[in-house]
Amino acid sequence: MSGARQPITPIVLRSISQRFGRKVVLRGVDLELRARSITGLVGANGAGKTTLFLILAGLLQPDGGERRYGERVVADIDLELRARLAYVAHAPQLYPGLGARANLELFAELRRAAGLSSRPADDVLRGLGLPAEALDRPVSTFSRGMAQRVALARAVAGDPELLLLDEPFTALDARGRAQLAGALLAERDRGAAILLSSHDQGTLLRVCDRLVLLEAGAIVREVERGGDDPAGFAARASEVLGAVGLDDHAAA
Amino acid sequence: MLHLAPVRLLRQSLLLLRSELRQELRDLELVVTSTFFTLVVLGMFYLSFAALEKKHTLPAVPGLLWLTVAFVGSITLTRAFDREREADTLRALLAAPVERLAIYVAKAGSTLLVLLVCCALLVPGLAAMFPAGQAFWDMPLETAALVVLGCLGYVAIGTLFAAGLAGGGGKNMLLAVILYPVTTPVLMFALVTTRALLDKNPNLPSLLGQMAALDVILLGVGALLFEPVLVGAAPARTAQAARQHRRDLARAAGREEPR
Numbered sequence: 001m002s003g004a005r006q007p008i009t010p011i012v013l014r015s016i017s018q019r020f021g022r023k024v025v026l027r028g029v030d031l032e033l034r035a036r037s038i039t040g041l042v043g044a045n046g047a048g049k050t051t052l053f054l055i056l057a058g059l060l061q062p063d064g065g066e067r068r069y070g071e072r073v074v075a076d077i078d079l080e081l082r083a084r085l086a087y088v089a090h091a092p093q094l095y096p097g098l099g100a101r102a103n104l105e106l107f108a109e110l111r112r113a114a115g116l117s118s119r120p121a122d123d124v125l126r127g128l129g130l131p132a133e134a135l136d137r138p139v140s141t142f143s144r145g146m147a148q149r150v151a152l153a154r155a156v157a158g159d160p161e162l163l164l165l166d167e168p169f170t171a172l173d174a175r176g177r178a179q180l181a182g183a184l185l186a187e188r189d190r191g192a193a194i195l196l197s198s199h200d201q202g203t204l205l206r207v208c209d210r211l212v213l214l215e216a217g218a219i220v221r222e223v224e225r226g227g228d229d230p231a232g233f234a235a236r237a238s239e240v241l242g243a244v245g246l247d248d249h250a251a252a
Numbered sequence: 253m254l255h256l257a258p259v260r261l262l263r264q265s266l267l268l269l270r271s272e273l274r275q276e277l278r279d280l281e282l283v284v285t286s287t288f289f290t291l292v293v294l295g296m297f298y299l300s301f302a303a304l305e306k307k308h309t310l311p312a313v314p315g316l317l318w319l320t321v322a323f324v325g326s327i328t329l330t331r332a333f334d335r336e337r338e339a340d341t342l343r344a345l346l347a348a349p350v351e352r353l354a355i356y357v358a359k360a361g362s363t364l365l366v367l368l369v370c371c372a373l374l375v376p377g378l379a380a381m382f383p384a385g386q387a388f389w390d391m392p393l394e395t396a397a398l399v400v401l402g403c404l405g406y407v408a409i410g411t412l413f414a415a416g417l418a419g420g421g422g423k424n425m426l427l428a429v430i431l432y433p434v435t436t437p438v439l440m441f442a443l444v445t446t447r448a449l450l451d452k453n454p455n456l457p458s459l460l461g462q463m464a465a466l467d468v469i470l471l472g473v474g475a476l477l478f479e480p481v482l483v484g485a486a487p488a489r490t491a492q493a494a495r496q497h498r499r500d501l502a503r504a505a506g507r508e509e510p511r
Contacts, residue, residue: 057347058346058347058483059343061483079254079260079350079351080254082348082349082350083349085347086347087347089340089343089344092339093339093340093341093343094341094344095271095275095335095339096338096339097278098275107344109267110264110267110268110348110350111348113263113264113267114254114260114263114264114349114351115254115255115260116349158349
């Protein structure tokens with residue numbers, strides 16, 4: 001239980017590499033994720049973003065490199081760490097036969113069974129804009145955007161210190177994106193470190209404190225939001241986003 | 253404050269098993285498919301072998317029992333993990349603060365229950381159809397022990413491979429190809445023990461004891477390998493990372509850790 005009360009931030013990856021067979025997916029990735037900060041991970045399809053998320057979430061063991069969570073260098077992302085991070089994948093990963101509330105309550109009960117707390121499901125779901133009449137409907141009847149909100153609600157219910165979001169804006173309309181962006185900013189202000197990948201340029205520019213460009217498995221550029229030069233950040237970030245040809249939802 | 257690992261494991265296993273059973277009770281997919289298959293197979297066995305004399309059916313009944321269990325188990329394990337595969341919920345569980353062993357226990361438990369439901373039809377059916385199966389009625393406790401131990405061994409190893417394929421995006425067809433060879437030892441053992449039961453062989457308690465020992469080994473293998481199969485083993489530098497961790501903690505505490 002060493003380090004149970006130590007923060008798990010900053011999360012530092014050093015020289016992370018991963019290959020699947022002959023294909024090298026990550027080549028010596030160095031990345032730091034800080035508390036109270038949203039880092040946008042951008043890159044073309046196949047650049048290695050999802051693999052990096054899986055490694056951070058403990059769903060994949062890297063072939064090489066070092067993962068440091070706060071003071072701990074870890075070989076395995078154990079239950080103690082998993083209790084303090086949350087991962088939202090590209091697919092919502094919800095039980096389709098269960099309602100939104102039941103999906104959240106299952107995971108809340110699992111947390112409580114481990115001695116961990118969880119916010120009330122209804123509060124979190126309503127906070128993310130899910131209508132009350134949808135709470136008990138099977139998730140299989142939901143639109144992709146609604147399912148995505150349920151997945152995010154499940155992730156934030158445990159007040160994670162590290163929030164990993166792999167394309168959470170997929171299939172959300174402008175209102176949904178705005179609500180989700182608001183929720184992310186609230187999580188950041190609560191103190192979470194957030195890693196976010198998205199193809200939605202407008203939202204990335206709005207919420208991210210830093211943008212990281214992943215190209216062919218390597219981080220090739222980083223842009224940070226400076227306190228006194230917001231226009232400069234927007235210009236440099238637009239360059240990075242333009243390099244991967246992201247969708248422009250800037251009006252959102 | 254995290255609960256102790258055994259407490260977490262027990263509670264989370266029960267929660268996940270309850271969730272599995274609730275989902276199954278809602279659509280009855282596995283139970284209906286498996287029981288229907290069992291009844292069809294029983295009917296086919298009856299039509300094919302009912303006219304045979306007892307001495308000829310005696311060696312056949314154990315084969316009929318465990319062949320059916322093997323097929324029903326294959327159907328059940330395939331569908332059990334299809335639910336996870338379709339919605340990718342297995343990954344959500346793996347990323348959550350859930351004992352990974354609890355996932356194994358719940359999946360194995362729900363599959364075992366489905367198999368036992370089928371055996372509750374199969375064993376009395378075989379006993380009623382074939383005079384050679386009379387021993388099932390005569391020794392109900394031994395029969396129950398035999399069925400539970402045989403199914404448990406099958407499920408212990410089958411769940412491991414089914415989970416590995418589901419987690420790795422493997423094809424269902426591959427499961428059947430892998431499942432039959434890896435479950436053959438436990439099925440053969442169960443077959444021999446069933447023959448001993450039907451013969452009222454005095455070595456039956458010893459054989460049941462050996463089956464129980466085999467189950468313990470298979471459960472141990474399943475429990476040990478479940479997490480590495482799904483997530484991958486920790487790299488060989490674990491010990492190095494642990495040393496670094498200790499050095500880091502010592503540095504943070506203001507003292508130097510010897511190298």
